Amino acid sequence: MDTIIKLFDDVKSMIWPIGVADVIDMLIMAFVIYKVILLIRRTSSGGVAKGILLLVAALWVSSFLRLYTVNFLLSKVVEWGVLALVILFQPEIRRFLEQVGRSSLGKVFAQREERNELDSAITQTVEAYTSLSRSKTGALMVFERKNMLDDAIKTGTALDCTVNAELLKNIFWNKAPLHDGAVIVRSGRIAGAGCMLPMSGNVNLSRDLGMRHRAGIGASEQTDAVVAIVSEETGSISVAVGGMLKRHLSPDTLERLLRNELLPEQEQEEEPKFKLSNLLRSRKGEKNDVEKDHRQ
Incomplete structure (x- = not known):
């Protein structure tokens, strides 16, 4: 019984500090992730997304196994890959920013x-x-x-x-x-x-x-x-x-x-x-x- 009470207190101590700013922060991140997923669905970018996830996983594995040379090369690929992705998805990013700029209360209707x-x-x-x-x-x-x-x-x-x-x-x-x-x-x-x-x-x-x-x-x-x-x-x-x-x-x-x-x-x-x-x-x-x- 003491273990259950202690576990309950630990969970309560983790949840209780969450304030309004934390909720807003999570909602913003959820919105960004939703938009990214929507962008991938609207375009033929599923293969690109899988490639990015595979690259990140390989970077983590190489760091965990202390494969320093592989990790160094993969980290450089990731650094330049961010710029490549911006160039690759430039039309979609521009369209997204235009939609954000056009957003107004009129969208209720x-x-x-x-x-x-x-x-x-x-x-x-x-x-x-x-x-x-x-x-x-x-x-x-x-x-x-x-x-x-x-x-x-x-x-x-x-x-x-x-x-x-x-x-x-x-x-x-x-x-x-x-x-x-x-x-x-x-x-x-x-x-x-x-x-x-x-x-x-x-x-x-x-x-x-x-x-x-x-x-x-x-x-x-x-x-x-x-x-x-x-x-x-x-x-x-x-x-x-x-x-x-x-x-x-x-x-x-x-x-x-x-x-x-x-x-x-x-x-x-x-x-x-x-x-x-x-x-x-x-x-x-x-x-x-x-x-x-x-x-x-």
């Missing part, structure tokens, strides 16, 4: 603005896809969520404009220079067009799926994005989420599905999110429709 932009983007997308489906014009749109798609945007043409039905129809017109790639939507705005997406590695996909569908499924497998596709051969509308493809959607179903996935707080109780059960239920409905058409 940023989430509501983004939701309004997404709502408008969904409406315009459904309008465009209805027209593209009728004319059998191929289309591929990726709605970014938590996983950033900066690498994909770099493969196309970077844009920053609102989602507009007429603009989408012009982009996907088969003689337009950007019609072969994907349009990427970030926070309700078009961030890139003509972008290349990774192909799906699923060998069990149906053979009648073209390159657009395979690219859309691939993007949904590797990220949490919502991908909307129009087939150039049949004009059918499809949506890929989490590596699953839901095909032959009507414009109304497309709109409901996009709203459920991109605006989940809205109609959350009325419409379940995109799941395998929904896919099976939809396939069953399509089968019933086909049987009904045959009977007629």
Whole structure:
């Protein structure tokens, strides 16, 4: 019992001196670490981060084992490496500082603005896809969520404009220079067009799926994005989420599905999110429709 009381007193003595300044200090460091992790996620810097951690670990091991020559060389590499990292990540650091400089109280309303932009983007997308489906014009749109798609945007043409039905129809017109790639939507705005997406590695996909569908499924497998596709051969509308493809959607179903996935707080109780059960239920409905058409 005395040991437990002594342990409790030791813990209390360590925690009690923490003041307001210490809490602020920890919050600042947590914010900086969060921003660094976010920076690594937004760019293809995962390999660089692993290399830095490996170098630091090697420096510590060489110091612990008293490998003086190795430790000296590694310490010099670290000294010059800081300068190299500043040069390497100069665009990202500049973008971060610009965002800090632009921060204001107006950001309190940023989430509501983004939701309004997404709502408008969904409406315009459904309008465009209805027209593209009728004319059998191929289309591929990726709605970014938590996983950033900066690498994909770099493969196309970077844009920053609102989602507009007429603009989408012009982009996907088969003689337009950007019609072969994907349009990427970030926070309700078009961030890139003509972008290349990774192909799906699923060998069990149906053979009648073209390159657009395979690219859309691939993007949904590797990220949490919502991908909307129009087939150039049949004009059918499809949506890929989490590596699953839901095909032959009507414009109304497309709109409901996009709203459920991109605006989940809205109609959350009325419409379940995109799941395998929904896919099976939809396939069953399509089968019933086909049987009904045959009977007629």
